Amino acid sequence: MTDPVVSTRLGRVRGRAVGGVSVFTGVPYAAAPEGALRFRPPAPVQAWDGIRDCGDFGSAAPQSAPAPGAPPAWRPGDGLDCLTLTVWSPELGAAGLPVMVWIHGGLWKHGAAAMPQYDATALAGSGVVVVTLNYRVGFEGFGHLPGVPDNRGLRDQIAALRWVQSNIAAFGGDPANVTVFGQSAGAASTVLLTATPATTGLFRRAIAQSVPAGCRTQGEAAAVTTTIAHAAGVAATWDGFAALPPEAILAVQDAPLRGRDAGFTAFAPVIDGDLVTGPVQTVLAAGTGRDIDLICGFTHEEYRGQGAPPPPDVDLATVATILGLAPEAAEAYRRAHPGADDAAVFTVMLSDALVRMPTIQVAQAHAAAGGRTWLYDLAWSSPQLGAGHGLDIPLIFGTVTTRFATRFLGTPPPPGLDSLSEQIRGAWTSFATTGDPGWPPFDPTHHRTRVWDLPPRDADDPLADSRRIWRDMQAAAETAS
Numbered sequence: 001m002t003d004p005v006v007s008t009r010l011g012r013v014r015g016r017a018v019g020g021v022s023v024f025t026g027v028p029y030a031a032a033p034e035g036a037l038r039f040r041p042p043a044p045v046q047a048w049d050g051i052r053d054c055g056d057f058g059s060a061a062p063q064s065a066p067a068p069g070a071p072p073a074w075r076p077g078d079g080l081d082c083l084t085l086t087v088w089s090p091e092l093g094a095a096g097l098p099v100m101v102w103i104h105g106g107l108w109k110h111g112a113a114a115m116p117q118y119d120a121t122a123l124a125g126s127g128v129v130v131v132t133l134n135y136r137v138g139f140e141g142f143g144h145l146p147g148v149p150d151n152r153g154l155r156d157q158i159a160a161l162r163w164v165q166s167n168i169a170a171f172g173g174d175p176a177n178v179t180v181f182g183q184s185a186g187a188a189s190t191v192l193l194t195a196t197p198a199t200t201g202l203f204r205r206a207i208a209q210s211v212p213a214g215c216r217t218q219g220e221a222a223a224v225t226t227t228i229a230h231a232a233g234v235a236a237t238w239d240g241f242a243a244l245p246p247e248a249i250l251a252v253q254d255a256p257l258r259g260r261d262a263g264f265t266a267f268a269p270v271i272d273g274d275l276v277t278g279p280v281q282t283v284l285a286a287g288t289g290r291d292i293d294l295i296c297g298f299t300h301e302e303y304r305g306q307g308a309p310p311p312p313d314v315d316l317a318t319v320a321t322i323l324g325l326a327p328e329a330a331e332a333y334r335r336a337h338p339g340a341d342d343a344a345v346f347t348v349m350l351s352d353a354l355v356r357m358p359t360i361q362v363a364q365a366h367a368a369a370g371g372r373t374w375l376y377d378l379a380w381s382s383p384q385l386g387a388g389h390g391l392d393i394p395l396i397f398g399t400v401t402t403r404f405a406t407r408f409l410g411t412p413p414p415p416g417l418d419s420l421s422e423q424i425r426g427a428w429t430s431f432a433t434t435g436d437p438g439w440p441p442f443d444p445t446h447h448r449t450r451v452w453d454l455p456p457r458d459a460d461d462p463l464a465d466s467r468r469i470w471r472d473m474q475a476a477a478e479t480a481s
Contacts, residue, residue, distance in 0.1 A: 003055070004092055008167045011048040015087075016055045019121045024087045024171070025114075026058030029163035030156065032081035033136065038242050041149050042083055042159040058084030060112035061136045062246035073112040076247040080140075085133040085160055086113050087171050088124035094172035098179065098432040101164060101203070102132045103157055105184025105210075105390075107265040109138040109253070117405060122398030126429045129173035133160045139228060139253045140246065142267040144221035145238050150270035157189055161202040179432040181207035183393055188212055188269065191280050191296070191362050194289040198275055205435060207428060208296040209392050213358040214268050215279060221270045224256045228266070231255040264306070281358075284365035293435050294366050295428075297376030297450075298359045303350035304388030305407070310346040319346060323353045326476035329469055336465035352466045355389070360467065363442050372435070375442040376450040377462055380420055382408035395421045396428055416454050424452060 004022040005014045015024035030042035060073040061082040104111035113132040120130035141153030165175045180203045182190040187208035193199045194206050225236045231252035234240035256266040269276050316330035333345050367373040385408045394405035400413045431437040439450040447461035
């Protein structure tokens with residue numbers, strides 16, 4: 001089969017045919033953020049003559065390996081030319097197919113479109129044009145520097161969405177029917193993009209899979225920069241950091257995590273008063289983004305796959321205090337989960353704190369402001385990591401035999417998985433096509449939720465106990481302080 005060629009606004013690109021889908025990898029959507037453009041907002045890319053070969057993925061953003069033994073997505077020789085995307089089209093000659101733009105997660109410091117778990121062949125084969133993109137992560141994308149705009153990684157994502165508006169029709173997609181979807185940090189990106197006027201007209205629907213808690217104030221982000229600058233031996237300025245190769249920053253960018261209870265990552269979106277004006281739940285509740293249809297949800301055991309098991313003598317009252325709850329929350333959790341040992345209750349508490357409660361709060365805020373909203377709980381339990389963080393990725397993309405997926409599913413994948421995967425993928429593509437995922441919408445009174453299991457079911461407020469504990473125990477902790 002002849003390799004497909006498409007004309008974009010900047011020049012022609014040649015892709016490849018894979019599994020009945022035309023795939024164009026490494027397509028630039030912004031200039032390489034190097035030299036004078038380093039640590040700056042994304043700049044326009046120059047047009048080219050002839051046909052640009054887009055048969056191989058572009059470089060990932062600078063990053064370290066996500067875990068010991070994991071293959072690195074970036075190596076020092078790869079450089080900084082990372083602002084590229086991949087288009088997966090089931091029918092180049094079509095007109096007006098729905099478009100789904102994927103934003104990967106990775107603690108704001110890892111991730112790349114080239115990772116095998118994000119292979120969108122099966123998803124595009126369901127009748128949508130899929131775009132997967134790289135954006136700057138770690139200090140390159142989210143480090144705070146005086147006199148430089150914050151949230152460069154989010155600005156990269158917006159630049160990619162603008163590229164989609166200008167070019168996706170040439171790949172068979174409808175620029176007026178774009179759905180942004182992402183997981184973890186990508187889910188937080190999705191709701192932040194929903195909650196900013198900067199994206200008006202760039203997409204109409206959003207799917208946020210496992211929204212984590214947290215943004216940083218500029219003061220908090222500046223303190224992170226000071227710690228990293230000290231570890232690197234440079235001034236905490238653009239000049240100081242721009243003089244360092246990416247690998248030198250990567251070697252020390254986790255320095256702020258060396259304190260006790262410092263968390264998983266030093267980076268998060270910064271409340272800059274421009275792109276991010278406050279906690280996303282507050283911004284959504286004020287009505288920003290209410291015209292965007294939103295699905296949000298979580299895996300039922302979000303802490304599994306994120307952190308280590310608790311010690312045998314874990315003190316749940318201390319855990320509650322660290323989470324910002326009154327110590328009495330520990331006993332309230334035990335009452336809500338009779339028969340569960342403290343290790344299991346610990347997992348529930350951390351799952352609530354890290355993802356489940358922030359995600360529900362996003363749904364509540366968006367629905368209360370009049371936005372069309374749906375909520376889900378992925379409760380199906382995998383053989384290896386239960387309903388842990390990231391289980392949704394292989395199910396939605398159909399990439400159930402990748403190295404990432406086998407952490408959850410083992411080899412071979414368990415019976416019934418294909419059916420569940422097809423049902424969830426069908427719901428996502430139905431939503432992208434028509435705005436209806438196939439289950440009742442969420443409202444702040446009933447908290448209707450699609451529970452993804454075998455078989456799927458719909459339930460009212462399945463996490464009612466956790467919601468009450470957080471409402472009551474946060475209030476008690478604030479009163480005590």
